[in-house]
Amino acid sequence: SDVVISGSGLWTPEHIITNQELVESYNAWADQFNAANQQAIEQGDIAAKPHSSAEFIEKASGIRQRHVYIKDGILEPSRMRPRIPERSEDMISDQAQMAVNAAKLALKAANKSAEDIDAVIVSCAITQRSFPAISIEVQQELGIKGFGFDMLVACSAATFGLHRAYEMVKAGTAKAVLVINPELTSPLVNYTDRDSHFIFGDVATAAVVEGKDDCHSDSWFEIISTKAETVFSNNIRANIGYVNHANDSDPTAADKLFYQHGRKVFKEVCPMAAEHISSHLAQHNIEIPGVTRWWLHQANINMNLLIVKKLLGRDASAEEAPIVLDTYANTASAGSLIAFHLHQDNLQVGDIGVLCSFGAGYSIGSLLLRKASV
Ligand code: CO8
Numbered sequence: 001s002d003v004v005i006s007g008s009g010l011w012t013p014e015h016i017i018t019n020q021e022l023v024e025s026y027n028a029w030a031d032q033f034n035a036a037n038q039q040a041i042e043q044g045d046i047a048a049k050p051h052s053s054a055e056f057i058e059k060a061s062g063i064r065q066r067h068v069y070i071k072d073g074i075l076e077p078s079r080m081r082p083r084i085p086e087r088s089e090d091m092i093s094d095q096a097q098m099a100v101n102a103a104k105l106a107l108k109a110a111n112k113s114a115e116d117i118d119a120v121i122v123s124c125a126i127t128q129r130s131f132p133a134i135s136i137e138v139q140q141e142l143g144i145k146g147f148g149f150d151m152l153v154a155c156s157a158a159t160f161g162l163h164r165a166y167e168m169v170k171a172g173t174a175k176a177v178l179v180i181n182p183e184l185t186s187p188l189v190n191y192t193d194r195d196s197h198f199i200f201g202d203v204a205t206a207a208v209v210e211g212k213d214d215c216h217s218d219s220w221f222e223i224i225s226t227k228a229e230t231v232f233s234n235n236i237r238a239n240i241g242y243v244n245h246a247n248d249s250d251p252t253a254a255d256k257l258f259y260q261h262g263r264k265v266f267k268e269v270c271p272m273a274a275e276h277i278s279s280h281l282a283q284h285n286i287e288i289p290g291v292t293r294w295w296l297h298q299a300n301i302n303m304n305l306l307i308v309k310k311l312l313g314r315d316a317s318a319e320e321a322p323i324v325l326d327t328y329a330n331t332a333s334a335g336s337l338i339a340f341h342l343h344q345d346n347l348q349v350g351d352i353g354v355l356c357s358f359g360a361g362y363s364i365g366s367l368l369l370r371k372a373s374v
Contacts, residue, residue, distance in 0.1 A: 001223055002213070003166050003222075003223045004211070004215050004222050005162070005369065006109075006215045006220045007208045008205065008206065008207045008208075008341045009104065009105025009207070010105065010203070011101035011105060011206075012067050013098075017071060019057045019198060020054050021075060022054075022057075022066075022075070022197060023051075023052045023053060028077040029191075030050070030051060032078075033049050033192075034048050060300075060302075061199065061302075062326060063198055064326045064327070065327060065329070066328065067201050067327075068201065069082070069094065070186070074186065074191060081186075081189075082186050082187060084187065092137065093128060093134065093137060095124075095127060096138050096141060098184060098204040099134065099180040099206070102181075102182070103178055106178065106180075106206035106207055109208075110220075111216045111218075112176060116175070116210075116214075117142075117146070117176050117208070118174045119146050119147055119173070120146075120147075120178045121151060121161045121165060121178070121180070123150070123152070123160065123180070124152065124157045124181045124183050124332065125188075130242070133148060133150045135150050146174065153361065154360035154361050154363055155299065155358065155363060156228070156297075156357040156363035156364060156365040157332070158334055158365075159226075159336065159357040161181065162207060162209060162355075163226040163228055166226055169209055169211055175210060175214060176208060177208070178207075180206040181204060181205045181332075181333050181334045182204040183205075183331045183332045185201065185330075186201075188240070188258050189257065190254055190259065193257075193259065195260075196258060198329070199258075199299075200332070201330065205341065218373065220372050221369040221371055223368075224352070224367075224368040226365075226367050226368075227283075227365070228366075229272075229365075230361050230363045231272070231361070232362075235264045235362075236258075236360035236361075236362075237255070237258075237259060237260070238256065238257055239255045240256040240257070260360075269359065270303055270310070273307050273356065273364055274307050274310040274311055278311060280354075280368060286368065288311055290352055291354055292348075293343065293353035294316065294320060294321040294353070294354050295336050295339040295353060295354065296321060296357075297335050297357040297359060298331065298335030298338065299359055301325055305321075308320070332359075333357060336356060340353070348371065349372060349373050350372075352371075353368075354368060354369070355369060
């Protein structure tokens with residue numbers, strides 16, 4: 001096609017929480033819980049909270065640490081959530097600020113300025129408010145004319161956002177689209193849930209999508225094709241929403257935050273993702289060995305190893321299928337974009353890469369990309 005990704009940007013929050021720090025805080029919280037509920041636990045009315053373990057986390061997920069937007073509060077056993085000061089309406093929102101940080105880097109990489117952009121898509125797993133749209137706030141902050149909208153597709157928000165940008169450029173609705181993924185996950189993490197307290201990190205990614213003839217970048221990727229798929233599943237949920245207020249339900253109940261049946265997700269999503277990718281490649285008569293790079297969703301290292309092994313029929317090298325989970329953890333939809341951003345420099349012109357997300361929904365989104373350059 002004549003549509004390209006002409007640049008990408010990655011904004012990483014400065015604060016880091018290691019597995020060790022996270023586990024120490026969780027275990028202190030669990031000890032307090034068990035002490036406070038000693039009688040009920042002894043009577044068998046409630047279960048004692050077992051300790052978490054840094055070794056388990058790294059082995060089960062590949063995660064060693066995560067970046068967080070605000071660290072204050074997360075590790076306090078009496079709080080277990082970030083302390084994010086409420087901003088007044090005349091200040092930029094947290095998520096718009098994250099988005100702007102990544103967007104500026106993507107614009108620079110694409111060699112574009114605000115005047116060149118005519119649409120802004122903010123696409124991520126969850127937005128901190130519904131309106132005014134975060135994208136319109138970002139648009140104003142960067143001085144972009146045209147239009148913006150927010151979209152939510154959980155783990156596939158970034159790839160689905162790129163799909164919409166591709167279609168808009170192809171259709172002529174926009175000349176150049178900024179797709180931004182401000183993944184502020186930490187407020188949605190249940191840091192008192194041993195099964196999921198370690199999974200997520202905060203980050204923002206951005207990309208510029210435009211027509212090849214408008215591209216003034218040194219190095220870009222032609223979008224060969226896009227493919228999307230969704231199948232409903234209850235296995236990954238967060239029930240927070242504006243109707244909670246009218247439900248008279250407990251707004252602090254655990255089901256309002258992220259929770260999942262991780263084993264089921266692992267079992268069901270791996271074959272779906274492998275099938276999705278191989279059929280997408282087959283549509284374009286691209287053989288698996290013809291793919292040089294696999295920028296996959298970053299939820300779990302074992303999932304990624306298994307999916308690429310299904311595709312290749314052998315283990316992939318770390319260069320072929322880069323993993324960023326060790327430093328970033330799962331950053332919802334931004335994970336495959338981080339992998340793309342950090343691991344593309346040594347590709348040759350003409351090399352083909354697959355960018356693919358998979359997760360909550362379930363949702364799977366892929367783009368077949370071909371490296372190009374002046
Ligand atoms: N420390 C020590 N032990 C633990 C811990 C812990 N923290 N947690 C569980 N265990 C124990 C369990 O109790 C269990 O013990 P036993 O065998 O005695 O019952 C044992 O370890 C094994 O537990 P699991 O079977 O649960 O462990 P797994 O090997 O399956 O690993 C994972 C758990 C890592 C969660 C794994 O199942 C996984 O990664 N699955 C895939 C999940 C996935 O991809 N999820 C998608 C995430 S959603 C997403 O990407 C975006 C959603 C939107 C974002 C929203 C923003 C917040």
